[in-house]
Amino acid sequence: MPRRAAWGIIGGLTPIPERTMQRRDFLLATAASAALTAPGMGWARPASRLKVGLIGVGMRGQVHLAELLKREDVEVVALCDIEAYMLDTALAMVAAAGKPRPRVFTGSDHAYEQMLADADLDAVIIATPWEWHAPQAIAAMEAKVAVGCEVVAGITLDDHWRVLRAQQRTGTPYMLLENVCYRRDVLAVLNMVRQGLFGELVHLEGGYEHDLRAVKFNSGEPGKPYGGGVEFGDKGWSEAKWRTPHSVRRNGELYPSHGIGPCAMWADIHRGNRFERLTSYASKARGLHDYVVKQGGADHPNARVGFALGDVVTTQLVCANGETILLTHDTSLPRPYSLGFRVQGTGGLWMDVNKSIYLEGRSPEPHRWEDAQGWLERYDHPLWKRFAAQAEGAGHGGMDFFVVHAFVEALKAGDPMPIDIYDAVAWSAITPLSEQSIREDNRTLAFPDFTEGRWRDRARIFALGADY
Amino acid sequence: MPRRAAWGIIGGLTPIPERTMQRRDFLLATAASAALTAPGMGWARPASRLKVGLIGVGMRGQVHLAELLKREDVEVVALCDIEAYMLDTALAMVAAAGKPRPRVFTGSDHAYEQMLADADLDAVIIATPWEWHAPQAIAAMEAKVAVGCEVVAGITLDDHWRVLRAQQRTGTPYMLLENVCYRRDVLAVLNMVRQGLFGELVHLEGGYEHDLRAVKFNSGEPGKPYGGGVEFGDKGWSEAKWRTPHSVRRNGELYPSHGIGPCAMWADIHRGNRFERLTSYASKARGLHDYVVKQGGADHPNARVGFALGDVVTTQLVCANGETILLTHDTSLPRPYSLGFRVQGTGGLWMDVNKSIYLEGRSPEPHRWEDAQGWLERYDHPLWKRFAAQAEGAGHGGMDFFVVHAFVEALKAGDPMPIDIYDAVAWSAITPLSEQSIREDNRTLAFPDFTEGRWRDRARIFALGADY
Numbered sequence: 001m002p003r004r005a006a007w008g009i010i011g012g013l014t015p016i017p018e019r020t021m022q023r024r025d026f027l028l029a030t031a032a033s034a035a036l037t038a039p040g041m042g043w044a045r046p047a048s049r050l051k052v053g054l055i056g057v058g059m060r061g062q063v064h065l066a067e068l069l070k071r072e073d074v075e076v077v078a079l080c081d082i083e084a085y086m087l088d089t090a091l092a093m094v095a096a097a098g099k100p101r102p103r104v105f106t107g108s109d110h111a112y113e114q115m116l117a118d119a120d121l122d123a124v125i126i127a128t129p130w131e132w133h134a135p136q137a138i139a140a141m142e143a144k145v146a147v148g149c150e151v152v153a154g155i156t157l158d159d160h161w162r163v164l165r166a167q168q169r170t171g172t173p174y175m176l177l178e179n180v181c182y183r184r185d186v187l188a189v190l191n192m193v194r195q196g197l198f199g200e201l202v203h204l205e206g207g208y209e210h211d212l213r214a215v216k217f218n219s220g221e222p223g224k225p226y227g228g229g230v231e232f233g234d235k236g237w238s239e240a241k242w243r244t245p246h247s248v249r250r251n252g253e254l255y256p257s258h259g260i261g262p263c264a265m266w267a268d269i270h271r272g273n274r275f276e277r278l279t280s281y282a283s284k285a286r287g288l289h290d291y292v293v294k295q296g297g298a299d300h301p302n303a304r305v306g307f308a309l310g311d312v313v314t315t316q317l318v319c320a321n322g323e324t325i326l327l328t329h330d331t332s333l334p335r336p337y338s339l340g341f342r343v344q345g346t347g348g349l350w351m352d353v354n355k356s357i358y359l360e361g362r363s364p365e366p367h368r369w370e371d372a373q374g375w376l377e378r379y380d381h382p383l384w385k386r387f388a389a390q391a392e393g394a395g396h397g398g399m400d401f402f403v404v405h406a407f408v409e410a411l412k413a414g415d416p417m418p419i420d421i422y423d424a425v426a427w428s429a430i431t432p433l434s435e436q437s438i439r440e441d442n443r444t445l446a447f448p449d450f451t452e453g454r455w456r457d458r459a460r461i462f463a464l465g466a467d468y
Numbered sequence: 469m470p471r472r473a474a475w476g477i478i479g480g481l482t483p484i485p486e487r488t489m490q491r492r493d494f495l496l497a498t499a500a501s502a503a504l505t506a507p508g509m510g511w512a513r514p515a516s517r518l519k520v521g522l523i524g525v526g527m528r529g530q531v532h533l534a535e536l537l538k539r540e541d542v543e544v545v546a547l548c549d550i551e552a553y554m555l556d557t558a559l560a561m562v563a564a565a566g567k568p569r570p571r572v573f574t575g576s577d578h579a580y581e582q583m584l585a586d587a588d589l590d591a592v593i594i595a596t597p598w599e600w601h602a603p604q605a606i607a608a609m610e611a612k613v614a615v616g617c618e619v620v621a622g623i624t625l626d627d628h629w630r631v632l633r634a635q636q637r638t639g640t641p642y643m644l645l646e647n648v649c650y651r652r653d654v655l656a657v658l659n660m661v662r663q664g665l666f667g668e669l670v671h672l673e674g675g676y677e678h679d680l681r682a683v684k685f686n687s688g689e690p691g692k693p694y695g696g697g698v699e700f701g702d703k704g705w706s707e708a709k710w711r712t713p714h715s716v717r718r719n720g721e722l723y724p725s726h727g728i729g730p731c732a733m734w735a736d737i738h739r740g741n742r743f744e745r746l747t748s749y750a751s752k753a754r755g756l757h758d759y760v761v762k763q764g765g766a767d768h769p770n771a772r773v774g775f776a777l778g779d780v781v782t783t784q785l786v787c788a789n790g791e792t793i794l795l796t797h798d799t800s801l802p803r804p805y806s807l808g809f810r811v812q813g814t815g816g817l818w819m820d821v822n823k824s825i826y827l828e829g830r831s832p833e834p835h836r837w838e839d840a841q842g843w844l845e846r847y848d849h850p851l852w853k854r855f856a857a858q859a860e861g862a863g864h865g866g867m868d869f870f871v872v873h874a875f876v877e878a879l880k881a882g883d884p885m886p887i888d889i890y891d892a893v894a895w896s897a898i899t900p901l902s903e904q905s906i907r908e909d910n911r912t913l914a915f916p917d918f919t920e921g922r923w924r925d926r927a928r929i930f931a932l933g934a935d936y
Binding site: 277284287310311316324334347443 | 789
């Protein structure tokens with residue numbers, strides 16, 4: 001079988017034209033969105049059972065598929081991928097679950113368009129390479145198919161505006177499937193934040209500090225995604241195929257949502273608050289080259305590749321309500337995994353890297369860290385209390401259950417998406433903004449207000465109860 | 469006894485004129501400095517015993533005094549302070565050590581000038597309120613009295629240039645007494661950095677995260693510096709008198725050297741590297757007001773004071789060699805003490821907040837933190853190996869021994885200062901630069917090259933052996 005470029009990425013990172021959005025487009029789009037009255041408008045809400053398709057059933061799509069297959073309120077009716085290996089795996093999963101065989105759409109980078117036209121879907125989950133998220137989400141929303149989109153929302157800043165305008169124009173639900181918002185400690189801390197244990201929040205930190213070197217490089221052999229070689233791009237497989245080229249060409253906070261998502265929920269971003277400014281710094285890039293040389297030898301062709309992505313990228317943000325947020329992206333160096341969370345207010349702080357908390361007047365000793373575990377258990381979020389057993393075995397310590405659950409339940413109820421289009425584009429737009437900041441000698445940039453003022457009056461909806 | 473303003477601070481933060489340094493001054497100063505050939509020039513090196521004076525014998529000066537009194541190679545010949553309580557305490561310390569009573573200079577904010585003129589000093593240690601460091605250091609250097617200056621070097625950016633130019637003009641030794649550079653773990657990690665255990669450094673973090681609320685406020689009663697009230701300024705005592713007004717009027721990284729000093733040594737700043745750019749962000753200011761209200765009640769007059777200093781101030785820097793550095797200043801909220809160090813390179817990383825390390829190929833388990841203690845002991849710096857017993861009992865876990873020791877030994881040897889004028893002004897200038905960055909909506913600023921190009925060729929001198 002001839003090797004094909006995964007989702008056409010190798011020819012260029014952005015499959016949709018990079019034309020700058022014109023003022024006229026904005027006005028038209030704004031006029032269109034102003035005509036909308038409710039988030040779900042234009043999309044026909046299903047009664048109690050969703051017909052769902054998946055665009056992308058690679059390593060990540062399969063995790064979502066596994067969750068969907070467990071549910072009685074979901075029918076997986078269509079799968080789309082360009083890779084036979086992944087489709088075979090996914091179909092075997094469906095068969096093993098005793099569910100009807102879904103229709104398969106493949107054979108072209110644009111097979112998803114056929115699926116959206118033909119498969120009579122209520123919703124689609126997009127788990128393709130990043131550069132396809134925006135065009136596929138836009139196409140789905142145009143087809144009135146609700147979108148559950150894996151992180152990220154788009155590549156360029158314009159992508160983010162286009163995804164937003166498509167959602168506003170069509171009224172089709174769009175949710176970013178940011179799973180870390182549902183991590184057990186993250187939700188427990190959210191619970192504590194909302195109950196005032198940290199006092200007034202002043203500073204937050206998060207990030208993505210994960211040694212991805214064995215994800216970014218492999219042998220290219222199907223079925224062996226992690227390590228075992230220093231190939232990437234055309235010669236790599238799975239994420240090494242499509243993700244690593246981003247490290248070659250781009251320098252920025254390439255994966256912001258796992259860090260910023262929880263911070264945004266803690267700080268009520270777009271619910272009375274918003275990001276105001278941002279500055280990013282990137283260290284020199286050494287880790288990936290070093291890895292290639294160590295694993296593949298100095299003579300390996302990839303030892304001549306220049307990687308643009310700085311090993312450690314830090315991004316400072318400040319919010320309308322005065323909180324500062326710090327993000328760290330660190331995926332090219334040897335290191336233990338950490339999302340580096342810190343939640344700090346006038347009452348104390350929690351940090352996850354040392355699994356510790358300090359709450360003034362509540363922690364046993366002044367000026368001394370306390371193990372956070374007791375607090376996290378005492379303030380376990382109602383969602384985890386209710387669904388912990390169901391979440392067990394789901395991806396990423398159970399949080400993948402919750403994100404799919406929330407998407408499905410909110411759609412069934414006709415409720416607004418718990419991680420909505422504004423969250424999606426603002427969190428994800430940190431990437432192109434950080435790239436610009438770094439490119440322009442760490443210039444500080446005003447953060448676009450994607451909500452166009454709506455952030456002031458929108459009420460909090462995320463994880464309010466025990467339903468989803 | 470009528471209460472007096474400590475060192476005249478209350479009338480204004482900067483006792484020397486804030487005139488912007490003119491181009492002409494720079495040229496003159498540069499010409500003068502170009503004529504110098506060696507760092508010690510113009511200062512008469514003593515043989516084996518130093519006559520030392522102290523300007524400022526408050527809480528901090530007394531710690532240095534205790535170290536000086538233990539030494540046979542130092543004669544404390546003069547003390548200067550404006551506060552009788554502090555002078556009495558210091559004189560009692562001298563007497564208790566069985567040393568001759570030093571001359572005392574007091575009675576005026578400018579008594580130090582008399583001391584510099586009359587006391588026949590080899591060196592002076594300056595431990596006064598921050599705003600006096602620059603004028604007192606300049607006066608001492610002009611008087612050919614070597615300066616060991618407590619952190620910080622000055623207030624405004626111009627202060628820093630003036631201190632630098634005075635040093636260059638006079639050739640008098642100047643050392644910043646940044647004790648954390650000598651902390652046992654910091655030096656062990658320096659040892660590891662230099663032996664290549666972290667590979668090539670790419671990212672560093674440090675800071676000053678210390679709940680100073682009970683330092684910034686007290687009852688004003690002499691001898692009770694910590695807590696017990698919510699007074700400051702005229703009505704406060706010790707640091708509450710002079711330090712807290714900085715939190716009222718200034719918003720920035722007010723105390724950078726404990727964090728940046730070690731980072732600068734790890735990254736060889738001014739020894740083939742330098743800071744290139746900086747951006748600072750400040751969170752909202754809540755902690756100090758909250759503390760006043762909680763401790764003193766909402767009706768206390770200080771509950772109406774507006775504090776300018778953001779509770780958490782983060783500062784990003786990038787270096788000429790591509791390393792990024794992140795500083796955190798956090799002194800107004802309830803929290804355990806931490807300097808938040810992180811040293812990260814292509815070989816792994818150390819963090820002090822979780823007391824952990826990970827070194828690829830050396831740590832027992834891939835992707836797993838390891839307790840750092842074993843490594844810190846194995847790479848204990850030669851200075852600590854040699855002097856640990858002597859350092860025992862010295863301030864701040866022993867590191868105060870080392871910083872005074874280094875100052876005295878380098879002076880006796882006629883060696884360059886181990887933390888020299890360039891280090892002093894660059895580290896300390898982070899404060900006014902951060903203030904400017906924050907004032908100008910987090911603008912990114914070019915970092916002034918105080919070395920005027922000399923950073924490229926200067927060889928490393930700090931903590932090279934077991935002498936000092």
